[in-house]
Amino acid sequence: MKSLNYYLRSGLILLCCAALIGLASCGKEEAKKPAQEQKSAAAAAKPASPCPAGGNQGEQHLGAMSGSSNPHGGVKRSHAVVVPEIVEKTWKSVSIKITDKQNKTDELATINIGDTYKIPNSSLSIKVLHFLPDFAMNSFGMTSNSNDPENPAVNFEVMENGKKIFTGWLFSKFPDVHAFNHERYKFSLDGWQQKQ
Numbered sequence: 001m002k003s004l005n006y007y008l009r010s011g012l013i014l015l016c017c018a019a020l021i022g023l024a025s026c027g028k029e030e031a032k033k034p035a036q037e038q039k040s041a042a043a044a045a046k047p048a049s050p051c052p053a054g055g056n057q058g059e060q061h062l063g064a065m066s067g068s069s070n071p072h073g074g075v076k077r078s079h080a081v082v083v084p085e086i087v088e089k090t091w092k093s094v095s096i097k098i099t100d101k102q103n104k105t106d107e108l109a110t111i112n113i114g115d116t117y118k119i120p121n122s123s124l125s126i127k128v129l130h131f132l133p134d135f136a137m138n139s140f141g142m143t144s145n146s147n148d149p150e151n152p153a154v155n156f157e158v159m160e161n162g163k164k165i166f167t168g169w170l171f172s173k174f175p176d177v178h179a180f181n182h183e184r185y186k187f188s189l190d191g192w193q194q195k196q
Contacts, residue, residue, distance in 0.1 A: 079137070079142055080140065080141035081129075081130050081143070082141055082143040083130055083131075083143070084144055086147045087131070087132065087147055090133075090147055091113065091131050091192060092193050092194060092195040093112045093128075093193045094110070094113070094131050094189060094191065094192050094193070095110045095111075095190045096108075096109050096111060096126060096128075096154070096170065096188070096189060096190060097109075097188045097190040099185065099187075100184060100185060101184055101186060107119075108190060109126070110191075111126065112128070113130065113131050114127075114128065115127070115128060116159075123160050124160050124185060125158070126158055127157045128154060128155075128156050129154075129156060129157060129167075131152070131154050132152070132153050132155075133146070133149040133150070133151075134146040134150040134151050134152075135151045135152070135169075135171065149172075149192060151171070151172070152171070152173075152189060153170065154192075155167075155169055156168070156170060156187075158182075170187060170188060170189040171189065172189045175188045175189070
């Protein structure tokens, strides 16, 4: 038969384990917060993701994006584009490679941020809205994690005969993600230039 000390020690160990588990699962301040407030705090603390795959494709006005289609469930979202001040002060223009699939030619167009470029001998023009050198996205919107070109992306719109037909992003590292589909032209982000 086992001694009384053995049973007391075993019981004490079990009691300590139960107390530790109880303390770990229940924080003083966290237990008092409503569940919704805890979710909001977790979302705010979540770092921005460099992956563009969660982005929406659709209309975008003055930096706010409301997707007409979402490849991840069809849910419409509204995302703001937040360009950090240092990024705005540093970057001047982007170079977009325009591939004419019909004529099998490439043209490199350097377009200042905020400007529009008319594609020669076509009814299309491109407007550069934003440039983010280190694109990142979280539940609040799109921004740049740094001022270094670690994950370059340009937000642009395409117009045909003056009518907007597309608003989206070109990613240097992910050229085929949410790409603009056109029977004749293909666009890719080829470079970015700093202000002097």
